[in-house]
Amino acid sequence: MENELVIFDLGNVIVRNIEMLKTVAAGLGVDCGRLEADYRKYENAMMAGLISVQDYYRRLEHIFSVQLHDDVFRTAFRPVINAPVLELADRLRAKGQRCVIGSNTFSSHWPFIDEMGIRSHFDNAYASHEIHAVKPYEAFFALIMFREGFPAERTHFIDDSPANVAAAAAMGIDAYCYDDDDAALFRHFSCLI
Secondary structure (H helix, E strand, O other), rough: OOOOOOOOOOOOOOOOOOOOOHHHHHHHHOOOHHHHHHHHHHHHHHHHHOOHHHHHHHHHHHHOOOOOOOOHHOOOOEEEEEEHHHHHHHHHHHHHEEEEEEEOOOOOOHHHHHHOOOOHHOEEEEEHHHOOEEEEEHHHHHHHHHHHHHOOHHEEEOOOOOHHHHHHOOHHHHHEEEEOOOHHHHHHHHHHH
């Protein structure tokens, strides 16, 4: 059996507890709904690396009349490792499968994969802000498959977003929508482990 490529999403798959906007809003003393509405307008641009987090912080300072003295997206981000998913990655790698992280993220959050020891469970890691492509767009998946040297028919993808899963499936990737059912996740990948 040829080895396969498995792309793991980071947020709500490898790690949980990724919500940060309420903490940021409380720390800045601003309305969370207003902050979230503004953030959503620029989220994909930050995740694609088209604008920096620091540029967005300057916007926040201007529109909310606040002073930012640290990387508030980093200090408010407190992810927790989802151990069963790391176990799956370890078992897949032990059977010769290529496991990589493919995440929509930005510079404030990406260092956590090293700080939490996550990177050691994977063969490679692709951050959207570094590859300048975001899910659910085809370019995100195509670039990772190109760099890893795998065609869609030998690629698998795990994500919690139905839109991202549907986009990967439309490319011929075996795409699995993770909903915290670890037993179902292991059953889906049982043929590879």
